[in-house]
Amino acid sequence: MVGQPDLKLALELNYIAPRIGGVLISGQRGTAKSTVVRAFSLMTGGELPVTLPINATDDRVLGGWELDALMRGEARTQRGLLEEAGDKGMLYIDEVNLLDDHIVNIILDVVSTGVLSVQREAIDTVRNLSFGLVGTMNPEEGGLRPQLLDRFGLMVAVSELDRELRRAMVLTVLRFDDEADTASPWLEEGLAADRALRDRLVVARGTVQDVRLGEDTVQLCADVATQLHAVGHRGELVTVWAARALAAFEEADEVTAHHVRRVAPLSLRHRRPEAAHGGPVEWTEEDSELLDGLLG
Numbered sequence: 001m002v003g004q005p006d007l008k009l010a011l012e013l014n015y016i017a018p019r020i021g022g023v024l025i026s027g028q029r030g031t032a033k034s035t036v037v038r039a040f041s042l043m044t045g046g047e048l049p050v051t052l053p054i055n056a057t058d059d060r061v062l063g064g065w066e067l068d069a070l071m072r073g074e075a076r077t078q079r080g081l082l083e084e085a086g087d088k089g090m091l092y093i094d095e096v097n098l099l100d101d102h103i104v105n106i107i108l109d110v111v112s113t114g115v116l117s118v119q120r121e122a123i124d125t126v127r128n129l130s131f132g133l134v135g136t137m138n139p140e141e142g143g144l145r146p147q148l149l150d151r152f153g154l155m156v157a158v159s160e161l162d163r164e165l166r167r168a169m170v171l172t173v174l175r176f177d178d179e180a181d182t183a184s185p186w187l188e189e190g191l192a193a194d195r196a197l198r199d200r201l202v203v204a205r206g207t208v209q210d211v212r213l214g215e216d217t218v219q220l221c222a223d224v225a226t227q228l229h230a231v232g233h234r235g236e237l238v239t240v241w242a243a244r245a246l247a248a249f250e251e252a253d254e255v256t257a258h259h260v261r262r263v264a265p266l267s268l269r270h271r272r273p274e275a276a277h278g279g280p281v282e283w284t285e286e287d288s289e290l291l292d293g294l295l296g
Helices: 005-016 034-045 058-060 067-071 081-088 101-114 163-179 185-208 215-227 234-249 257-271 285-295
Strands: 023-026 050-052 063-065 077-079 090-094 114-120 123-128 132-137 154-157
Touching: 005 023, 005 132, 005 185, 005 234, 005 257, 023 034, 034 058, 034 090, 034 101, 034 132, 034 185, 050 081, 058 067, 058 081, 058 101, 067 081, 081 090, 081 114, 090 101, 101 114, 101 132, 154 234, 154 257, 163 185, 215 234, 215 257, 215 285, 257 285
Parallel strands: 023 132, 023 154, 050 090, 090 132
Antiparallel strands: 063 077, 114 123
């Protein structure tokens, strides 16, 4: 994949520390949002993510009774998409801003608690689930309600590639098309790089809790959230978790200001007062300068 370093990083951090609570990707059509998500799922889990359709019902999401079996007089339960995501490791919601708020709330509750509790129509089950949540949206088609926006741990605004990266992207696609059905050393090199990255992510996921997190760094995260006027307190928590995940990924022993500086735009951009009141979600040069002043 050419470009989009913030998007790649957000997906990696959410994989390392699922407690982050998911990644929301905003960008215009044709900016490879879905392609990156599916490629990441293939790299880390070996298969495409479970995808939630826009018209999904409670039964399809939570699970319920098999209708065909009921018509034959048999009571047979059917697993929902959340359980499937728990098995496969990722749930992908395309055009999440067009999904019913009620369904989005259900999914976010399961992600934040790690528990799926279904008590309906003579079904009473509780199951622990863990999966990466990724949602994509086109801001031209409407925004996400502020209460739901805040529930996503990280947010990335995907931008169009510049001139040089556009050229690199076209050449990469053309080369892939030409060599996809051949014994290509170039493709083998890419697959080897994927395997190496996946191994790094797995190791980081297993060691993230061992990374030291000093009180000074925690105070730094709180100060950043305060200075950026983040609404609520989820922002500083996600900043801490994401910075720790980045430190684990970089094989650092301790979280530093460098890690906080790198993740803060991802964890705080959608928690600004404008976004909390339904306004645009932006990150400006002034915001970056403020971070640089705080964190060096």
